[in-house]
Structure formats: C-alpha cells, structure tokens
Amino acid sequence: MKLLAPNLFQISDLLPNAINMFLIEDSAGDVLIDAGTRWARRKLLRLLAGRRLSLIALTHVHPDHQGAAAALCEQFACPLACHAADRPAMEGREPMQPRTPFIRFSSRCFAGPPHAVSRELREGDEVGGFRVIESPGHTPGHLIFFRESDRVAIVGDVLNNMNVLTTITGLHQPPAIFTWNPDENRRSIRKLVALRPELVCFGHGPLLRDPEKLARFANGLA
Ligand SMILES: [Zn+2]
Ligand SMILES: [Zn+2]
Numbered sequence: 497m498k499l500l501a502p503n504l505f506q507i508s509d510l511l512p513n514a515i516n517m518f519l520i521e522d523s524a525g526d527v528l529i530d531a532g533t534r535w536a537r538r539k540l541l542r543l544l545a546g547r548r549l550s551l552i553a554l555t556h557v558h559p560d561h562q563g564a565a566a567a568l569c570e571q572f573a574c575p576l577a578c579h580a581a582d583r584p585a586m587e588g589r590e591p592m593q594p595r596t597p598f599i600r601f602s603s604r605c606f607a608g609p610p611h612a613v614s615r616e617l618r619e620g621d622e623v624g625g626f627r628v629i630e631s632p633g634h635t636p637g638h639l640i641f642f643r644e645s646d647r648v649a650i651v652g653d654v655l656n657n658m659n660v661l662t663t664i665t666g667l668h669q670p671p672a673i674f675t676w677n678p679d680e681n682r683r684s685i686r687k688l689v690a691l692r693p694e695l696v697c698f699g700h701g702p703l704l705r706d707p708e709k710l711a712r713f714a715n716g717l718a
Contacts, residue, residue, distance in 0.1 A: 497543060500703060501648050501695060503625070507543060509536045513702045514663060515560050518650050520624035525550025525574075527624035529641055529650050530699065533563035533606035540564050541571060549574045551615070553623050555652025555699060556635040557582040557592055558599075558674070559607035566611035577615035577623070579630065579637030586613050593635050593676040602674075626650065631688065633681025634670050640684075642691055649693035654684050655713075657701025665702055667713045682717050689714040 497505040503521040508514060509532045517540070518529040525548045532540065541564075549572035552565050557578055565586070569576050576586070584590035588610025592599050617639055621628040626641035626648075634653045641650040653670045660671060669685070672678050688696075689711050696704040704710060 500697065501643075501646055504643075504648060504697075506697065506703070507532075507540070509533070509539060511663060513658065513665075514700065516697065516699055516701075518697055519544070520626065522550065522624045527551045527553060528568065529553050529623075530555055530561045530652065531563055531565040531568055531608070533560050534567075534608040535563065535606065537564040537567045537608070540568060544568070544572070548572075551623065552576050553617065553639075553641070554578040554582070554586070555640070555650065556638040557585040558635065558653070559592070559602045559605070561652065561699065562586055563606055563608040566609045569611055575614040576611055577617050578613055579618065579639050580616045581632065581637030582635050583613045583616060583637070585635075586610060594674070596673055598673045629687065629691070631681075631684035633677050633679070633684045634675050636676055638681075638684065640688060640691075642693065647692060647694040648697065649688060649691060649695070650697045651688060651693075652699045654681060654688055655696075655698060657696075657698040657704055660700055667704075667709070669717070685714050685717065 505519040507517040520527040585592040619630045629640040631640045
C-alpha cells in the first residue's frame with residue numbers, strides 16, 4: 497500500500513498502477529474505493545486484515561472495479577455503495593454497460609458475484625471526507641470522489657493514465673468499446689478539469705500531479 501496524500505493509500509493489482517484501488521483512512525472506519533477484479537480478493541483480504549472497513553464505494557460497476565466487492569462486504573460486514581444507475585448491474589439484475597461482447601467477455605473472466613447495494617450515492621454526498629461528483633459516460637452511474645482541502649480526485653475510468661492494452665503511461669479517454677456513452681464521458685472529463693485537481697488518482701495508470709497537463713488534454717478533445 498502506497499501513501500499518496502494524508503489518509504489516502506493506493507493499492508495496485510496485476511502490475512504496478514495497472515488496476516488501482518484506493519483506501520481512505522477515516523476515524524469512523526476506513527473506506528475502500530473500488531475492489532479490483534475477482535482475482536484481487538485474496539490480496540485485498542490480506543492487505544486489509546485487521547482494519548475496520550466501514551464502506552466499499554465504487555466509481556462504477558465494471559469487472560475490474562467490482563470484482564472483490566461481494567467478498568469484502570461479507571468479510572468485513574460492511575455496506576456497498578454506488579450510483580443508482582449502476583446498481584442493477586452490481587446486483588446482477590441487468591448486464592453491465594455497455595452491452596457489448598467485450599464487456600460480456602471481460603465479465604466472464606474478471607467480474608465478481610453480484611451483491612446488494614445498500615447505499616446509493618449521488619452528487620454532493622460525502623464519503624470519507626471526499627465529495628461525490630456524478631460523472632456519467634463511461635458507465636451511466638460513474639462517480640468521481642473529490643477532496644476539496646488538498647484537491648485530490650479519485651476518477652475511476654473517466655480518464656485512463658495508461659494505454660489499457662499496452663500498459664504504456666499516457667492520458668487517454670477510456671476505450672470506446674468499454675464506454676457506454678463517449679460524448680457524455682467527455683462532458684465528465686471537462687467537469688473533472690473544472691475541479692482543478694492537484695492530484696488525480698486513476699483506475700488505470702500512475703497518478704498525475706499536473707493540472708496543466710490535464711487541462712491541455714481536455715482542451716484537445718473534440
Ligand atoms: Zn470501467
Ligand atoms: Zn477499469
């Protein structure tokens with residue numbers, strides 16, 4: 497686990513920075529943002545052993561973010577939170593979005609079992625000192641978590657800081673084949689830039705402490 501900012505740790509799986517999860521230490525109980533693939537279950541159980549987990553919150557419901565959520569919720573007897581629009585996919589009532597063969601295939605390989613969502617997050621809610629920012633597009637219910645005091649943003653897959661096929665570092669929009677509505681996602685990228693984050697924590701790729709670079713990238717989008 498790597499300390500990124502006060503009370504904020506990064507956990508990576510597969511390769512360094514390839515699949516990122518974030519632990520927020522909070523006096524009311526720790527909060528885990530995202531839960532990797534189902535293959536991350538044992539690693540997460542080992543890393544989080546002895547902690548008091550009060551919530552698992554998902555940026556969005558995709559196989560590489562919800563994988564170990566059910567197992568961790570059971571182990572730590574803690575609730576699971578996501579946006580209402582991604583809830584049916586988390587609970588197994590609908591397929592994940594977008595409904596493409598790519599998502600179906602990666603669900604079979606990487607997704608964890610469905611689990612009940614007991615808290616629906618919406619714009620302005622607070623989780624472990626971070627504000628919930630609705631950022632639909634990659635999935636209908638995608639969320640960013642933003643901490644005003646030091647301008648840290650946990651951004652899921654609104655943007656990748658790595659080519660998810662080659663793992664080479666660099667800012668990219670998430671691949672269209674894994675994205676529900678790319679236009680809507682570009683609006684969410686602009687919403688992220690408007691927050692002027694000093695530290696951006698991605699679902700995939702190393703963190704970024706360069707607001708100018710982020711703004712230049714967003715300005716270059718169609
Ligand atoms: Zn995703
Ligand atoms: Zn992802």
